[in-house]
Amino acid sequence: MKAIIPYLNFDGQTEEAMLFYKSVFGGEFMGQGIMYMGDVPGMDNLPEEEKKRVMHVTLSLGNGWMLMASDTLPSMGHKLVKGNNHYILLSPDSKAEADRIFQFLAEGGKVQMPMQDQFWGDYYGIVVDKFGIQWMINYSSNS
Structure with missing residues (x-):
């Protein structure tokens, strides 16, 4: 691939x-x-x-x-259905970059899980932007 x-x-x-x-x-x-x-x-x-x-x-x-x-x-019969069957996962290079991206995407959108340290050791959050696209932001200090 x-x-x-x-x-x-x-x-x-x-x-x-x-x-x-x-x-x-x-x-x-x-x-x-x-x-x-x-x-x-x-x-x-x-x-x-x-x-x-x-x-x-x-x-x-x-x-x-x-x-x-x-x-x-629409004139060709296309109908957009916003669903919850997809996310785009981003792995920023730093915690600060994770916060910056998350804050921009959250403007006019909806935070599903705020950025925070997780039990698996990463800094992670989920946001749905103002266009209905779902984003997972995951910063790992191990990568």
């Missing part, structure tokens, strides 16, 4: 979400940057609102890590 890349779907919020994640994690948008549905060949018949939705975006975070995302298209 070369990489594990979280791919996120949103209902018209991809651009806002990915700009937010870029502000939290840094990095750069790859390739053509943010590609919109209206720029895709054969999508001329989409409703005007859907032409502004994101077809694809990749945020490169360095060292081979990245986040990818796109929007759903």
